[in-house]
Amino acid sequence: MGIVIGIDVGISTTKIVGIKGGRVTAPIRITAADPITSLYGAFGKYLHDNGIELSQVEQVMLTGVGSAYINGPVYGLPTTKVEEFVADGLGARYESKLDHTIVVSMGTGTSFVLCDGDDMRHIGGIGVGGGTLAGLSRLLLNTSDIKQVASFAMQGDVQNVDLLIGDISAEPLPNLPMDVTASIFAKAQNDARKEDIAAGLISMVLQTIGSAAWLSSRGSDIRDFVLIGNLSLLSQCKDVFPPLEKLYNIRFHIPKYSQYCTAIGAALSYKK
Numbered sequence: 085m086g087i088v089i090g091i092d093v094g095i096s097t098t099k100i101v102g103i104k105g106g107r108v109t110a111p112i113r114i115t116a117a118d119p120i121t122s123l124y125g126a127f128g129k130y131l132h133d134n135g136i137e138l139s140q141v142e143q144v145m146l147t148g149v150g151s152a153y154i155n156g157p158v159y160g161l162p163t164t165k166v167e168e169f170v171a172d173g174l175g176a177r178y179e180s181k182l183d184h185t186i187v188v189s190m191g192t193g194t195s196f197v198l199c200d201g202d203d204m205r206h207i208g209g210i211g212v213g214g215g216t217l218a219g220l221s222r223l224l225l226n227t228s229d230i231k232q233v234a235s236f237a238m239q240g241d242v243q244n245v246d247l248l249i250g251d252i253s254a255e256p257l258p259n260l261p262m263d264v265t266a267s268i269f270a271k272a273q274n275d276a277r278k279e280d281i282a283a284g285l286i287s288m289v290l291q292t293i294g295s296a297a298w299l300s301s302r303g304s305d306i307r308d309f310v311l312i313g314n315l316s317l318l319s320q321c322k323d324v325f326p327p328l329e330k331l332y333n334i335r336f337h338i339p340k341y342s343q344y345c346t347a348i349g350a351a352l353s354y355k356k
Contacts, residue, residue, distance in 0.1 A: 086142030089130070090351025091123060091158075092171070092344070093150030094191075098122040099344050100130045103351040110134055111344040119150030127158060147171040147350040166350045172197045173204030175349030176310040179339035186306055188297045188336075189346070190214065190313035196300040199310075210296050214315050217289045224285070225278050233282045234318055240279030242287045245272040264331060265291060283320075290315070290324040298332045311338045312345040 085104070092099040096118065101111040110133065114126035131138070144163040146154055157163050176187040177199050186207070187197040192215035198205045218228040225233060247270035250262035268288045272281070297309050311321070316338045325336040341348060 086140050087136060088142055088351045088354045089144045090347040090349070091127065091144065091146050092347040092350060093119050093123050093146060093148040093154065095119055095150055096122060098126040098150070099347045100126045101344050101347045101351060102130070102134070102136070103348070108341060108348055111341055111347065119153045123150065123154065123158070143354050145350040145354050147346060166353045168346060169195065169197045169206040170204050170353060171346045171349035172312065173199040173349065174352045175345030175347070176312050176339065178348055178352055179341055179345055180310045180337050182308050182310060182337065184306060185308040185310050186297060186301055187310050187312060188293060190293055190311060190315035194293050194296070196297060208300055210292070212289055212292045217285055220285055221282070224281055234286065234320065236279045236282035237286045237320060240277065240281070240283030242280070242283040244280040245269050245276055245284035246287065247271045263327070286318060286320045287324055290320060291328070294325055294328040294336065298328070298334055307334045309334060309336050311336055312342045314343050316342040
């Protein structure tokens with residue numbers, strides 16, 4: 085049996101993994117000016133870096149918004165497209181070992197995929213995600229480099245820009261501890277430090293996603309949420325999501341290859 089290649093093609097970034105014998109091998113990502121360049125660049129680098137010959141590849145599985153630009157074989161190899169939400173669910177289930185969960189795919193925006201055994205369905209989404217963080221950072225911090233924004237945020241204090249319950253109440257409110265956010269950016273002043281603004285922006289995006297994820301589960305017994313996508317790599321996740329877990333009595337999980345789950349799921353969807 086040959087290697088099955090899963091490729092998540094974005095508009096400018098492509099993520100690629102190989103699966104053989106049920107094991108994920110050396111995932112990589114490539115950024116380029118357009119999806120075609122990104123796809124072929126990632127594929128070529130993946131084969132070169134891992135010493136894989138084209139003859140060893142059994143199947144190429146494509147997913148992601150950029151896959152719409154690919155309408156034929158890749159490097160002459162048999163190629164099939166996979167619905168992105170199905171790939172999200174398969175990859176998250178494989179990596180987290182959870183099969184009764186909601187997958188929270190934090191991309192440019194954020195989508196929610198119900199994963200209940202083999203039943204995987206897109207149940208909604210919000211227009212807040214990495215694109216929101218990049219755009220607001222461009223306006224407020226003169227950079228859309230998320231790594232730089234995250235670096236600023238590590239030196240900032242979100243309590244300098246956000247209003248907490250403790251700022252407006254002398255005692256906790258029902259089910260709302262003193263350290264829960266009452267209003268995002270409500271405390272921000274004209275002379276706010278860029279580090280505090282960065283901390284506030286990241287916290288705002290992650291808090292919004294976390295709360296929306298919880299709301300998407302209302303009416304069900306789901307208490308586990310698997311976070312995937314590039315935003316799951318932010319170190320601020322360990323600060324933002326635990327308080328939400330306590331507030332809502334839920335659990336967030338970030339698997340090892342969280343940013344590659346969609347590509348992994350694409351490869352896993354292959355059946356001979």
